[in-house]
Amino acid sequence: MNKLAYYPGCSLHSTAKELDTSFVGTMAKLDVDLEEIPDWQCCGNSAGHSVSRLLAVALPTNELVKVKQDMKLDAVAAPCAACYSRFQTANHEAEDEAMAADIAEVVGRPYAGGVEVLNLVDIYHDAVGLETLKAKVVRPFAGLRVASYYGCLLTRPPKVTLAEDPEYPEHMDAVVKAIGCTPVDWDAKTDCCGASLALARQDVIDRLVRAIITNARERGAEAVVCACPLCQMNLDSRQVEIKNKDATWVDMPILYLSQMVGRALGVSDRQLGLKKALVDVAGVLPA
Protein backbone atom coordinates (compact mmCIF):
# COMPACT_ATOMS: atom_id res chain seq x y z
CA MET A 1 0.00 0.00 0.00
CA ASN A 2 1.81 3.10 -1.19
CA LYS A 3 -0.90 5.71 -1.11
CA LEU A 4 -3.56 6.44 1.46
CA ALA A 5 -6.22 9.12 1.67
CA TYR A 6 -5.72 11.10 4.86
CA TYR A 7 -8.46 12.39 7.16
CA PRO A 8 -6.80 14.33 10.00
CA GLY A 9 -9.96 15.40 11.85
CA CYS A 10 -10.50 18.46 14.03
CA SER A 11 -8.29 17.51 16.98
CA LEU A 12 -5.25 16.96 14.76
CA HIS A 13 -5.51 20.59 13.68
CA SER A 14 -5.59 21.81 17.26
CA THR A 15 -5.02 20.00 20.56
CA ALA A 16 -3.45 16.98 18.88
CA LYS A 17 -1.24 18.75 16.33
CA GLU A 18 1.65 16.52 17.41
CA LEU A 19 -0.34 13.43 16.40
CA ASP A 20 -0.68 14.95 12.92
CA THR A 21 2.99 15.92 12.54
CA SER A 22 4.37 12.72 14.05
CA PHE A 23 2.06 10.54 11.97
CA VAL A 24 2.96 12.38 8.76
CA GLY A 25 6.65 12.07 9.71
CA THR A 26 6.44 8.30 10.10
CA MET A 27 4.59 7.87 6.82
CA ALA A 28 7.35 9.74 4.99
CA LYS A 29 9.97 7.45 6.55
CA LEU A 30 7.90 4.39 5.61
CA ASP A 31 7.39 5.54 2.00
CA VAL A 32 3.62 5.84 2.26
CA ASP A 33 2.12 8.79 0.36
CA LEU A 34 -0.70 10.61 2.11
CA GLU A 35 -3.27 12.62 0.21
CA GLU A 36 -5.44 14.77 2.47
CA ILE A 37 -9.17 14.70 1.66
CA PRO A 38 -9.92 18.14 0.16
CA ASP A 39 -12.20 20.38 2.25
CA TRP A 40 -12.86 17.64 4.78
CA GLN A 41 -15.52 18.31 7.38
CA CYS A 42 -15.93 17.29 11.01
CA CYS A 43 -16.97 13.61 11.36
CA GLY A 44 -19.71 14.72 13.74
CA ASN A 45 -17.96 13.28 16.83
CA SER A 46 -19.91 12.37 19.96
CA ALA A 47 -22.13 15.44 19.73
CA GLY A 48 -23.30 14.38 16.28
CA HIS A 49 -24.77 11.04 17.28
CA SER A 50 -26.34 12.54 20.40
CA VAL A 51 -28.37 14.94 18.28
CA SER A 52 -28.91 13.34 14.87
CA ARG A 53 -28.26 9.71 14.03
CA LEU A 54 -28.59 10.45 10.32
CA LEU A 55 -26.23 13.44 10.16
CA ALA A 56 -23.71 11.57 12.34
CA VAL A 57 -23.47 8.84 9.69
CA ALA A 58 -23.88 11.09 6.65
CA LEU A 59 -20.86 13.24 7.58
CA PRO A 60 -18.26 10.45 7.51
CA THR A 61 -20.01 8.89 4.51
CA ASN A 62 -19.56 12.15 2.62
CA GLU A 63 -15.79 11.84 3.18
CA LEU A 64 -15.77 8.17 2.13
CA VAL A 65 -17.58 9.10 -1.09
CA LYS A 66 -14.91 11.73 -1.80
CA VAL A 67 -12.17 9.16 -1.22
CA LYS A 68 -13.80 6.62 -3.53
CA GLN A 69 -15.17 8.81 -6.32
CA ASP A 70 -13.01 11.95 -6.39
CA MET A 71 -9.65 10.68 -5.15
CA LYS A 72 -10.07 7.15 -6.61
CA LEU A 73 -8.52 5.58 -3.51
CA ASP A 74 -9.59 2.49 -1.57
CA ALA A 75 -8.27 3.23 1.91
CA VAL A 76 -8.27 6.17 4.28
CA ALA A 77 -6.05 6.81 7.30
CA ALA A 78 -7.97 8.12 10.32
CA PRO A 79 -5.44 8.48 13.18
CA CYS A 80 -8.05 9.89 15.59
CA ALA A 81 -9.88 6.98 17.26
CA ALA A 82 -13.14 8.94 17.48
CA CYS A 83 -13.09 9.77 13.75
CA TYR A 84 -12.11 6.17 13.01
CA SER A 85 -15.15 4.99 14.93
CA ARG A 86 -17.50 7.29 12.99
CA PHE A 87 -15.99 6.21 9.65
CA GLN A 88 -16.34 2.53 10.53
CA THR A 89 -19.92 3.21 11.60
CA ALA A 90 -20.53 4.78 8.17
CA ASN A 91 -19.20 1.62 6.51
CA HIS A 92 -21.38 -0.51 8.78
CA GLU A 93 -24.55 1.53 8.16
CA ALA A 94 -23.98 1.48 4.40
CA GLU A 95 -25.00 -2.19 4.55
CA ASP A 96 -28.50 -1.25 5.72
CA GLU A 97 -30.57 -0.51 2.62
CA ALA A 98 -33.08 1.93 4.14
CA MET A 99 -30.38 3.80 6.04
CA ALA A 100 -28.16 3.92 2.94
CA ALA A 101 -30.98 5.56 0.97
CA ASP A 102 -31.40 8.29 3.59
CA ILE A 103 -27.64 8.83 3.75
CA ALA A 104 -27.42 9.12 -0.06
CA GLU A 105 -30.14 11.75 0.01
CA VAL A 106 -28.27 13.82 2.58
CA VAL A 107 -24.82 13.37 1.03
CA GLY A 108 -26.07 13.86 -2.52
CA ARG A 109 -24.18 10.84 -3.84
CA PRO A 110 -24.60 7.14 -3.06
CA TYR A 111 -21.92 5.15 -1.24
CA ALA A 112 -21.74 1.42 -1.78
CA GLY A 113 -18.87 0.72 0.60
CA GLY A 114 -15.43 -0.27 -0.54
CA VAL A 115 -13.21 2.18 1.33
CA GLU A 116 -11.10 0.59 4.04
CA VAL A 117 -10.71 2.72 7.17
CA LEU A 118 -7.42 2.42 9.02
CA ASN A 119 -6.64 3.57 12.55
CA LEU A 120 -3.14 4.32 13.80
CA VAL A 121 -2.54 0.74 14.95
CA ASP A 122 -3.88 -0.77 11.69
CA ILE A 123 -1.57 1.44 9.65
CA TYR A 124 1.65 0.29 11.31
CA HIS A 125 0.54 -3.27 11.99
CA ASP A 126 -1.26 -4.10 8.73
CA ALA A 127 -0.85 -1.46 6.01
CA VAL A 128 2.90 -1.08 6.58
CA GLY A 129 3.52 -4.42 8.27
CA LEU A 130 5.76 -5.35 11.19
CA GLU A 131 8.64 -6.68 9.07
CA THR A 132 8.84 -3.52 6.95
CA LEU A 133 8.62 -1.41 10.09
CA LYS A 134 11.40 -3.36 11.83
CA ALA A 135 13.66 -3.00 8.80
CA LYS A 136 13.35 0.81 8.91
CA VAL A 137 14.15 1.24 12.60
CA VAL A 138 17.34 3.28 13.04
CA ARG A 139 17.05 4.16 16.71
CA PRO A 140 15.47 1.22 18.55
CA PHE A 141 14.20 1.48 22.10
CA ALA A 142 16.24 -0.53 24.60
CA GLY A 143 13.37 -2.50 26.08
CA LEU A 144 11.39 0.43 27.51
CA ARG A 145 8.40 -1.06 29.32
CA VAL A 146 5.20 0.44 27.92
CA ALA A 147 1.52 -0.08 28.54
CA SER A 148 -0.33 0.05 25.23
CA TYR A 149 -3.61 1.79 25.86
CA TYR A 150 -6.50 1.28 23.44
CA GLY A 151 -9.33 2.99 25.29
CA CYS A 152 -12.79 2.63 23.82
CA LEU A 153 -13.31 3.41 20.20
CA LEU A 154 -10.43 1.58 18.52
CA THR A 155 -12.05 -1.75 19.30
CA ARG A 156 -15.63 -1.12 20.43
CA PRO A 157 -18.22 -2.04 19.38
CA PRO A 158 -16.62 -4.99 17.55
CA LYS A 159 -19.44 -5.36 15.00
CA VAL A 160 -18.45 -1.89 13.78
CA THR A 161 -14.67 -1.91 14.28
CA LEU A 162 -14.24 -5.61 13.39
CA ALA A 163 -11.45 -5.66 16.01
CA GLU A 164 -9.55 -8.92 16.53
CA ASP A 165 -10.18 -8.97 20.27
CA PRO A 166 -12.24 -6.07 21.60
CA GLU A 167 -11.48 -6.75 25.27
CA TYR A 168 -7.76 -7.47 25.06
CA PRO A 169 -6.36 -6.41 21.69
CA GLU A 170 -2.62 -6.94 21.12
CA HIS A 171 -1.69 -5.40 17.79
CA MET A 172 -0.39 -2.25 19.46
CA ASP A 173 1.83 -4.41 21.67
CA ALA A 174 3.24 -6.03 18.53
CA VAL A 175 4.01 -2.60 17.03
CA VAL A 176 5.84 -1.29 20.12
CA LYS A 177 7.71 -4.60 20.32
CA ALA A 178 8.85 -4.14 16.72
CA ILE A 179 10.55 -0.86 17.67
CA GLY A 180 12.33 -2.35 20.68
CA CYS A 181 9.91 -1.72 23.56
CA THR A 182 8.65 -4.31 26.01
CA PRO A 183 4.83 -4.27 26.19
CA VAL A 184 3.45 -5.03 29.65
CA ASP A 185 0.34 -7.06 30.38
CA TRP A 186 -2.15 -4.92 32.22
CA ASP A 187 -5.78 -4.63 33.17
CA ALA A 188 -6.94 -1.18 32.03
CA LYS A 189 -6.00 -1.56 28.38
CA THR A 190 -9.52 -1.04 27.02
CA ASP A 191 -11.00 0.87 29.96
CA CYS A 192 -12.68 4.19 29.25
CA CYS A 193 -10.70 7.29 30.35
CA GLY A 194 -13.86 9.43 30.26
CA ALA A 195 -12.42 12.00 27.87
CA SER A 196 -15.84 13.02 26.55
CA LEU A 197 -16.52 14.36 30.04
CA ALA A 198 -13.26 16.36 30.01
CA LEU A 199 -15.03 19.69 30.33
CA ALA A 200 -18.22 18.51 31.99
CA ARG A 201 -17.20 16.33 34.91
CA GLN A 202 -13.60 16.64 35.99
CA ASP A 203 -14.38 14.94 39.30
CA VAL A 204 -15.32 11.76 37.42
CA ILE A 205 -12.47 11.70 34.93
CA ASP A 206 -9.80 12.36 37.56
CA ARG A 207 -10.78 9.05 39.14
CA LEU A 208 -10.88 7.18 35.84
CA VAL A 209 -7.49 8.55 34.76
CA ARG A 210 -5.99 7.77 38.16
CA ALA A 211 -7.15 4.17 38.00
CA ILE A 212 -5.78 3.63 34.50
CA ILE A 213 -2.34 5.14 35.15
CA THR A 214 -2.01 3.49 38.56
CA ASN A 215 -2.68 0.10 37.02
CA ALA A 216 -0.10 0.72 34.28
CA ARG A 217 2.47 1.65 36.91
CA GLU A 218 1.70 -1.35 39.11
CA ARG A 219 2.21 -3.58 36.09
CA GLY A 220 5.67 -2.11 35.58
CA ALA A 221 5.07 0.36 32.75
CA GLU A 222 7.43 3.33 32.40
CA ALA A 223 5.17 5.03 29.85
CA VAL A 224 1.66 4.71 28.44
CA VAL A 225 1.31 4.74 24.68
CA CYS A 226 -2.01 5.57 23.04
CA ALA A 227 -3.57 6.00 19.61
CA CYS A 228 -6.36 8.49 20.32
CA PRO A 229 -6.08 12.28 20.73
CA LEU A 230 -8.78 12.35 23.41
CA CYS A 231 -7.08 9.63 25.48
CA GLN A 232 -3.65 11.25 25.22
CA MET A 233 -4.93 14.68 26.12
CA ASN A 234 -6.98 13.39 29.02
CA LEU A 235 -4.35 11.07 30.54
CA ASP A 236 -1.63 13.70 30.12
CA SER A 237 -3.43 16.85 31.24
CA ARG A 238 -5.44 15.44 34.15
CA GLN A 239 -2.19 14.45 35.87
CA VAL A 240 -1.55 18.16 36.44
CA GLU A 241 -4.75 18.37 38.48
CA ILE A 242 -4.26 15.03 40.19
CA LYS A 243 -0.77 16.02 41.26
CA ASN A 244 -2.07 19.27 42.64
CA LYS A 245 -4.40 17.40 45.00
CA ASP A 246 -2.03 14.54 45.75
CA ALA A 247 1.63 15.39 46.36
CA THR A 248 2.62 11.71 46.29
CA TRP A 249 1.51 11.35 42.64
CA VAL A 250 4.32 10.18 40.35
CA ASP A 251 4.09 11.44 36.78
CA MET A 252 3.51 8.95 33.97
CA PRO A 253 4.59 10.01 30.46
CA ILE A 254 1.80 9.60 27.89
CA LEU A 255 2.92 9.26 24.26
CA TYR A 256 1.25 8.76 20.93
CA LEU A 257 2.09 5.54 19.14
CA SER A 258 3.19 7.68 16.17
CA GLN A 259 5.66 9.57 18.40
CA MET A 260 7.20 6.29 19.60
CA VAL A 261 7.39 4.84 16.09
CA GLY A 262 8.70 8.15 14.75
CA ARG A 263 11.45 8.28 17.38
CA ALA A 264 12.56 4.79 16.36
CA LEU A 265 12.49 5.70 12.65
CA GLY A 266 14.59 8.81 13.15
CA VAL A 267 11.92 11.50 12.76
CA SER A 268 13.10 14.77 14.37
CA ASP A 269 11.97 15.55 17.92
CA ARG A 270 10.53 18.82 16.66
CA GLN A 271 8.31 17.06 14.13
CA LEU A 272 7.28 14.56 16.80
CA GLY A 273 6.07 17.46 18.96
CA LEU A 274 7.59 15.99 22.11
CA LYS A 275 7.47 19.35 23.90
CA LYS A 276 3.68 19.48 23.61
CA ALA A 277 3.13 17.01 26.43
CA LEU A 278 2.30 18.47 29.84
CA VAL A 279 4.00 15.57 31.62
CA ASP A 280 7.60 15.41 30.40
CA VAL A 281 8.24 12.53 27.99
CA ALA A 282 11.93 13.09 27.17
CA GLY A 283 13.14 11.03 30.13
CA VAL A 284 11.89 7.75 28.70
CA LEU A 285 13.16 8.26 25.15
CA PRO A 286 16.58 7.03 23.99
CA ALA A 287 19.14 9.81 23.61
Add this chain to the structure above:
Amino acid sequence: MTDTLTGALAARIRSGSGVNPYLCYQCKKCSTGCPVASYADVHPAQVMRAVQLGDEAMSVGSGFIWLCTGCQTCSTRCPQGIDVAGVMDELRIIAHHDDRVPKDAPFASILDINFRSFKRWGRLYELELIVRDMLKRPKTALGYVRLGPKMMARNKIRLLPSFGDRRQMKRMAWLAENIEVGRRADAKAAAAGKTPGASGASAAGGTRESAP
Protein backbone atom coordinates in the same frame (compact mmCIF):
# COMPACT_ATOMS: atom_id res chain seq x y z
CA MET B 1 -50.04 9.26 41.63
CA THR B 2 -50.17 6.40 39.18
CA ASP B 3 -48.29 5.90 35.92
CA THR B 4 -49.71 3.92 33.06
CA LEU B 5 -47.29 1.36 31.67
CA THR B 6 -46.89 1.74 27.95
CA GLY B 7 -44.78 0.46 25.10
CA ALA B 8 -44.74 3.88 23.41
CA LEU B 9 -41.21 4.83 24.44
CA ALA B 10 -39.81 1.44 23.45
CA ALA B 11 -41.53 1.76 20.09
CA ARG B 12 -40.00 5.18 19.51
CA ILE B 13 -36.57 3.88 20.39
CA ARG B 14 -37.00 0.96 18.05
CA SER B 15 -38.11 3.23 15.26
CA GLY B 16 -35.26 5.69 15.75
CA SER B 17 -32.34 3.37 16.49
CA GLY B 18 -33.43 -0.05 15.25
CA VAL B 19 -32.91 -1.50 18.73
CA ASN B 20 -35.64 -3.63 20.35
CA PRO B 21 -35.44 -2.80 24.08
CA TYR B 22 -37.60 -5.80 25.00
CA LEU B 23 -34.69 -8.12 24.25
CA CYS B 24 -33.13 -7.05 27.56
CA TYR B 25 -33.53 -9.62 30.36
CA GLN B 26 -31.79 -7.58 33.05
CA CYS B 27 -28.52 -9.51 33.45
CA LYS B 28 -26.93 -6.14 34.31
CA LYS B 29 -23.66 -6.81 32.50
CA CYS B 30 -23.99 -3.31 31.01
CA SER B 31 -24.07 -1.77 34.47
CA THR B 32 -21.15 -3.75 35.90
CA GLY B 33 -18.90 -2.71 33.02
CA CYS B 34 -20.04 0.91 32.90
CA PRO B 35 -17.28 3.37 33.89
CA VAL B 36 -19.72 6.03 35.11
CA ALA B 37 -22.63 3.98 36.55
CA SER B 38 -21.51 4.69 40.11
CA TYR B 39 -21.65 8.45 39.55
CA ALA B 40 -25.20 8.60 38.21
CA ASP B 41 -28.74 8.47 39.56
CA VAL B 42 -29.50 5.22 37.75
CA HIS B 43 -27.36 2.64 35.95
CA PRO B 44 -27.76 1.40 32.35
CA ALA B 45 -29.77 -1.75 33.19
CA GLN B 46 -32.23 0.41 35.12
CA VAL B 47 -32.53 2.73 32.14
CA MET B 48 -33.25 -0.29 29.92
CA ARG B 49 -35.93 -1.51 32.35
CA ALA B 50 -37.47 1.96 32.49
CA VAL B 51 -37.63 2.01 28.69
CA GLN B 52 -39.40 -1.36 28.67
CA LEU B 53 -41.96 -0.03 31.15
CA GLY B 54 -42.38 3.29 29.38
CA ASP B 55 -41.05 5.22 32.37
CA GLU B 56 -39.81 8.43 30.75
CA ALA B 57 -38.69 10.08 33.98
CA MET B 58 -36.17 7.30 34.67
CA SER B 59 -34.92 7.17 31.07
CA VAL B 60 -35.40 10.34 28.98
CA GLY B 61 -35.36 12.33 32.21
CA SER B 62 -32.50 10.47 33.89
CA GLY B 63 -29.20 12.08 34.78
CA PHE B 64 -27.41 9.00 33.47
CA ILE B 65 -27.88 9.80 29.79
CA TRP B 66 -25.95 13.04 30.36
CA LEU B 67 -23.07 11.19 31.99
CA CYS B 68 -22.72 8.27 29.56
CA THR B 69 -19.35 8.61 27.82
CA GLY B 70 -20.37 6.50 24.82
CA CYS B 71 -17.53 4.04 25.57
CA GLN B 72 -19.52 1.16 24.00
CA THR B 73 -18.59 -1.34 26.72
CA CYS B 74 -22.29 -2.13 27.32
CA SER B 75 -23.00 -2.68 23.63
CA THR B 76 -19.91 -4.89 23.33
CA ARG B 77 -20.78 -7.12 26.28
CA CYS B 78 -24.59 -7.42 26.03
CA PRO B 79 -25.38 -11.16 25.71
CA GLN B 80 -28.53 -10.22 23.77
CA GLY B 81 -26.58 -8.11 21.29
CA ILE B 82 -28.46 -4.97 22.29
CA ASP B 83 -26.76 -1.73 21.31
CA VAL B 84 -27.25 -0.24 24.78
CA ALA B 85 -25.09 2.80 23.97
CA GLY B 86 -27.27 3.30 20.90
CA VAL B 87 -30.32 3.40 23.21
CA MET B 88 -28.59 6.11 25.27
CA ASP B 89 -27.96 8.06 22.03
CA GLU B 90 -31.61 7.68 21.10
CA LEU B 91 -32.74 8.84 24.54
CA ARG B 92 -30.62 11.99 24.14
CA ILE B 93 -32.12 12.53 20.69
CA ILE B 94 -35.64 12.07 22.13
CA ALA B 95 -34.79 14.53 24.91
CA HIS B 96 -33.85 17.08 22.22
CA HIS B 97 -36.96 16.30 20.19
CA ASP B 98 -39.31 16.59 23.19
CA ASP B 99 -37.49 19.64 24.53
CA ARG B 100 -36.52 17.82 27.72
CA VAL B 101 -32.78 18.50 27.74
CA PRO B 102 -31.95 19.54 31.31
CA LYS B 103 -30.62 23.06 31.70
CA ASP B 104 -28.21 22.09 34.46
CA ALA B 105 -26.41 19.08 32.94
CA PRO B 106 -22.92 20.27 31.89
CA PHE B 107 -22.48 17.48 29.35
CA ALA B 108 -25.77 18.38 27.64
CA SER B 109 -24.62 21.97 27.33
CA ILE B 110 -21.22 20.96 25.96
CA LEU B 111 -22.74 18.61 23.37
CA ASP B 112 -24.96 21.45 22.23
CA ILE B 113 -22.06 23.92 21.89
CA ASN B 114 -20.03 21.25 20.11
CA PHE B 115 -22.81 20.47 17.61
CA ARG B 116 -23.36 24.14 16.80
CA SER B 117 -19.65 24.74 16.45
CA PHE B 118 -18.93 22.10 13.83
CA LYS B 119 -22.09 23.04 11.95
CA ARG B 120 -20.94 26.67 11.89
CA TRP B 121 -17.34 26.17 10.75
CA GLY B 122 -17.51 22.79 9.03
CA ARG B 123 -15.06 21.61 11.67
CA LEU B 124 -15.13 21.64 15.47
CA TYR B 125 -13.50 24.83 16.76
CA GLU B 126 -12.05 23.57 20.05
CA LEU B 127 -11.22 26.99 21.48
CA GLU B 128 -14.80 28.12 20.88
CA LEU B 129 -16.05 25.04 22.72
CA ILE B 130 -13.88 25.84 25.73
CA VAL B 131 -14.65 29.57 25.80
CA ARG B 132 -18.41 29.21 25.33
CA ASP B 133 -18.49 26.54 28.03
CA MET B 134 -16.63 28.87 30.40
CA LEU B 135 -19.04 31.72 29.67
CA LYS B 136 -22.03 29.47 30.19
CA ARG B 137 -20.70 27.89 33.38
CA PRO B 138 -18.19 30.29 34.94
CA LYS B 139 -17.53 27.86 37.77
CA THR B 140 -15.98 25.51 35.22
CA ALA B 141 -13.23 28.04 34.72
CA LEU B 142 -11.77 26.88 38.04
CA GLY B 143 -11.01 23.57 36.40
CA TYR B 144 -9.05 25.35 33.69
CA VAL B 145 -7.02 27.66 35.89
CA ARG B 146 -3.89 25.56 36.03
CA LEU B 147 -4.33 23.77 32.72
CA GLY B 148 -5.18 26.74 30.50
CA PRO B 149 -1.87 28.62 30.68
CA LYS B 150 0.15 25.38 30.47
CA MET B 151 -1.68 24.40 27.30
CA MET B 152 -1.37 27.85 25.81
CA ALA B 153 2.36 27.89 26.58
CA ARG B 154 2.76 24.65 24.63
CA ASN B 155 0.69 26.01 21.79
CA LYS B 156 -1.73 23.12 22.30
CA ILE B 157 -4.86 25.02 21.33
CA ARG B 158 -5.29 26.48 17.87
CA LEU B 159 -6.49 30.07 18.16
CA LEU B 160 -8.30 30.44 14.84
CA PRO B 161 -10.92 28.08 13.43
CA SER B 162 -10.07 25.59 10.70
CA PHE B 163 -12.69 25.59 7.93
CA GLY B 164 -14.30 22.53 6.36
CA ASP B 165 -16.68 22.55 3.39
CA ARG B 166 -19.16 24.88 5.11
CA ARG B 167 -21.71 24.90 2.28
CA GLN B 168 -21.94 21.13 2.15
CA MET B 169 -22.10 21.02 5.98
CA LYS B 170 -25.06 23.43 6.05
CA ARG B 171 -26.81 21.57 3.27
CA MET B 172 -26.34 18.16 4.89
CA ALA B 173 -27.42 19.35 8.33
CA TRP B 174 -30.57 20.89 6.85
CA LEU B 175 -31.46 17.78 4.83
CA ALA B 176 -30.84 15.41 7.74
CA GLU B 177 -32.98 17.52 10.05
CA ASN B 178 -35.79 17.63 7.50
CA ILE B 179 -35.82 13.88 7.07
CA GLU B 180 -35.41 13.01 10.74
CA VAL B 181 -37.59 15.50 12.55
CA GLY B 182 -40.67 14.62 10.52
CA ARG B 183 -40.04 10.91 10.84
CA ARG B 184 -39.49 11.11 14.60
CA ALA B 185 -42.67 13.11 15.06
CA ASP B 186 -44.58 10.44 13.11
CA ALA B 187 -43.01 7.68 15.20
CA LYS B 188 -43.97 9.48 18.39
CA ALA B 189 -47.57 9.88 17.25
CA ALA B 190 -47.79 6.28 16.03
CA ALA B 191 -46.33 4.93 19.27
CA ALA B 192 -48.77 6.93 21.36
CA GLY B 193 -51.66 5.63 19.28
CA LYS B 194 -50.96 1.90 19.59
CA THR B 195 -49.82 1.20 23.11
CA PRO B 196 -48.57 -1.19 24.20
CA GLY B 197 -45.92 -1.84 21.57
CA ALA B 198 -43.81 -4.88 20.73
CA SER B 199 -44.11 -7.56 23.41
CA GLY B 200 -45.43 -5.36 26.18
CA ALA B 201 -48.76 -7.25 26.17
CA SER B 202 -48.60 -8.19 29.85
CA ALA B 203 -48.28 -4.53 30.74
CA ALA B 204 -51.36 -3.59 28.73
CA GLY B 205 -53.37 -1.02 30.54
CA GLY B 206 -51.58 -1.86 33.79
CA THR B 207 -50.88 0.75 36.36
CA ARG B 208 -48.43 0.96 39.20
CA GLU B 209 -47.75 3.25 42.05
CA SER B 210 -44.74 5.41 41.34
CA ALA B 211 -42.05 5.58 43.97
CA PRO B 212 -42.62 8.33 46.53
